[in-house]
Amino acid sequence: MVSDLRMGHDSARQAAARIRPNSTYSNELQRASDWGQVSGRSMVSAQVGDVVTGKVVKLQDFGAFVEIDAETTGLVHISEVHRDFVDNIHAYLTEGQEVEVKVVGIKEDGRIDLSIKRAEPDWSDEPKPRPTAKVDKEFNQRLRKFMHQSDMIQGEVRKRKRST
Structure with missing residues (x-):
C-alpha cells in the first residue's frame, strides 16, 4: 500500500x-x-537544548516572540525572561533587542518554547536547597517561661485596675 x-x-x-x-x-x-x-517550512533549524542568539520581534503581556533565524520564531514566556518575578515584560525587553535564548521545547505543532534565563551560563535546572533552620531544643522551655511571666504581669495589671 x-x-x-x-x-x-x-x-x-x-x-x-x-x-x-x-x-x-x-x-x-x-x-x-x-x-x-x-x-511554511519543512524543518526546525534549532534543537532542544541549543543556545542561540535571537532578535525580539514582538512583545505581548504573556511573553516575547524571538526570531532565531530568518524562518524560525519562538516564544519566550514571561516566566522565562528573568530569574526574578517579571510583572512588566517591557521593563526587561524591547522590540529589536538581541538576546541569547535556549530552546527548551518544540511542540508537535511546530511551536518553539524559548528561555532567556536558562540560556545564562550559571543557570542550573536543579533547585537550590533552602537553608534549614537549626532546631532550637530549648525553645519550648523559653516559651513556657515567657508565657508564665506574661500571665504574672497581666495578673498584676488586673489587680491594680481593680484597686483604683
Whole structure:
C-alpha cells in the first residue's frame, strides 16, 4: 500500500488520504502536512537544548516572540525572561533587542518554547536547597517561661485596675 504512493507527485495530505484513515502512518503524514502549511517550512533549524542568539520581534503581556533565524520564531514566556518575578515584560525587553535564548521545547505543532534565563551560563535546572533552620531544643522551655511571666504581669495589671 505505501509502495504505491508517488510522493514526488502527491502531497503528504493526498498520500495520507489513500492510506487507512486511522492508521498511525496516516496520522503522522497528516501532522507533517499540517505543520508544513502552518509554518511554511519543512524543518526546525534549532534543537532542544541549543543556545542561540535571537532578535525580539514582538512583545505581548504573556511573553516575547524571538526570531532565531530568518524562518524560525519562538516564544519566550514571561516566566522565562528573568530569574526574578517579571510583572512588566517591557521593563526587561524591547522590540529589536538581541538576546541569547535556549530552546527548551518544540511542540508537535511546530511551536518553539524559548528561555532567556536558562540560556545564562550559571543557570542550573536543579533547585537550590533552602537553608534549614537549626532546631532550637530549648525553645519550648523559653516559651513556657515567657508565657508564665506574661500571665504574672497581666495578673498584676488586673489587680491594680481593680484597686483604683
